[in-house]
Amino acid sequence: MPGTASTAELVELLSVSLASYYGDFTTAAAGEGLTASQGKTLTVLRRESAAMRSLATTLACDASNMTGIIDRLEKRELVRREASLTDRRVKIVVITDEGARTMDAIRARMHTTLTGLDALSAEDRGTLFELLERVFVKTPSTA
Structure with missing residues (x-):
């Protein structure tokens, strides 16, 4: 109830939900x-450009592994590296169009995720959005 x-x-329930989401995401990414x-x-870069080290921290992976990931994305022209405006030794990774x-x-x-969310009413989607934002998104006033 x-x-x-x-x-x-x-x-x-979050564990089950996230497993379903990541399975769906992994299949969709493989399709691309x-x-x-x-x-x-x-996904991370879509929200905000980031330094290589910051990306490695956010994605909980080794910096050398992050370099390989970015190299492969850059080869496909999905991201580009730019020098930081404040420290030219630091490379900022930017998502391309x-x-x-x-x-x-x-x-x-x-499809699994979209079908599940589309089954919710507009009101339920709004409530879910507000709850997820409250639990997981840290705003300056709550950080």
Whole structure:
């Protein structure tokens, strides 16, 4: 019943939900010729350009692995490296227009996720958005 779920039950449901989401995402990314890690990198960069080290931290991977991921994305012209305006030794990774189009294509291929979300009413989608934002998105006032 609504309002009676324990924290443990919510964690379990989040685990099941995220497994389904990531399976859908991985399949969709593969359909665009990308690994899940490459797709996740584009997802992060779609929100904000980032330094290589910051990307490695965000994606919880080794910096040398991040270099390989970016090299492969750059070869496909999905990202580009730019020198930082404040420290020319630091490389900032920026998603290209082609990278953004590829992310749109990945999202469009996520049929399981899209079908599930489309089954919700507009009100339920709004509520889900507000709840997820409250739990996972840290704003300056809540950080």
